[in-house]
Amino acid sequence: MAKLALTKMKTKNSSYQEQPRGNEYFGIRVHDWIEQAEKYHSPTITPFLNESEMAIVKKICGNKIAYREDGGYDEANYKRVIFLPNREDDFSLVVCLVATFNPKFNEIGHRDVLGALMNLQIARNQIGDLWVEGNRIILYTTHSQSAYIQQNCTKIKRSSIQFNESSQHYAQVINKIKSTVSVSSERLDAVISAMIQKPRGIAQDLIRDGSVKVNHEILEDSSKLCNNEDTISIRGFGKYIYCGVIKTTKKDRYLIEFEKYS
Known part of the structure; x- marks a missing residue:
């Protein structure tokens, strides 16, 4: 919980x-x-x-x-x-549904599952995390939508499936690639330039255009200093975690570490 x-x-x-x-x-x-x-x-x-x-x-x-x-x-x-208000609780209204399919005959991805649910007129905000791993589809939904999905979402692409409620709540494993790079400062534009391996001017353009989110909020200030564990999302390039400065080099540059979601 x-x-x-x-x-x-x-x-x-x-x-x-x-x-x-x-x-x-x-x-x-x-x-x-x-x-x-x-x-x-x-x-x-x-x-x-x-x-x-x-x-x-x-x-x-x-x-x-x-x-x-x-x-x-x-x-x-x-x-x-x-x-x-005025009290705590421990109830949950989130259900984990699991279905399996044969990947030899039909490849199913995240978009295929989400599309099948949208075709059933299920609003996106009634579905939580959703992913496909191997031959298994895992999704989280509300109690009120659970029975409807089990009864009506019985085919995705060419595969017949059956969702069932799981007593185990699975956690999605997301791979991240760790990198280190030298930068002149911890300013947002300098860090983004290093992350996407593009000139600093391009990083500044992305920030000004509202294409950068820091901790899930759009940030348009290139001079903002990054903090350890900041989540940085860059439209068109992906999502990163800024881990922080490892050391200062002899040339007074910073060796920083970050992770990119793969």
């Missing part, structure tokens, strides 16, 4: 003003969920939120209301948030 997190909501008017640009509507939804939990003194549960939406939830909140993240396993990318 994910650890309990405590949040604090600022006054509503000031919080609206502080919403990340382009996400004002989602910020209003977060306030509505919190107010509903406080008004009725009962848990309010969101749909599955992606990493960017989770970052907004954490930015809006402080320590006024308890909340818990539930994606089925600790490192899930998509999670539901359960706002908990």
Whole structure:
């Protein structure tokens, strides 16, 4: 079970003003969920939120209301948030479904599974993490969608399948490639230039264009200094973890380490 997190909501008017640009509507939804939990003194549960939406939830909140993240396993990318007024809990409304297929006769990938679910008119926010490993499809969904998927998602491409609820909650294993490189500073543009192996000017253009997210939020300041364990997503290039400085070289440059999701 994910650890309990405590949040604090600022006054509503000031919080609206502080919403990340382009996400004002989602910020209003977060306030509505919190107010509903406080008004009725009962848990309010969101749909599955992606990493960017989770970052907004954490930015809006402080320590006024308890909340818990539930994606089925600790490192899930998509999670539901359960706002908990005045109490804690340990219930889960996330279900793990598993199906198998024969890869010799039909290759099935993430897009194939997601497409089959969308064809059933299932909204993306009702599906959590989803992946294919070997001959097995694993997906997380809500209790309310679980039976519907088991009954109706019985064929993907040319393969007949049957999803069944699993008592084991599987965790997706994501491979990362570790690299070290020399940079002049820990500025965001310098680090990105090293990560994507492109001139610094291209890195600055990507940042200005809003193509870079740091810890799941768009950041347009090239001079921002990177911190250890920052998650950096670069549109068109992938997702990275900045691990930090290993040492300073004799020429006063920094030898940094980062990981790229493969």
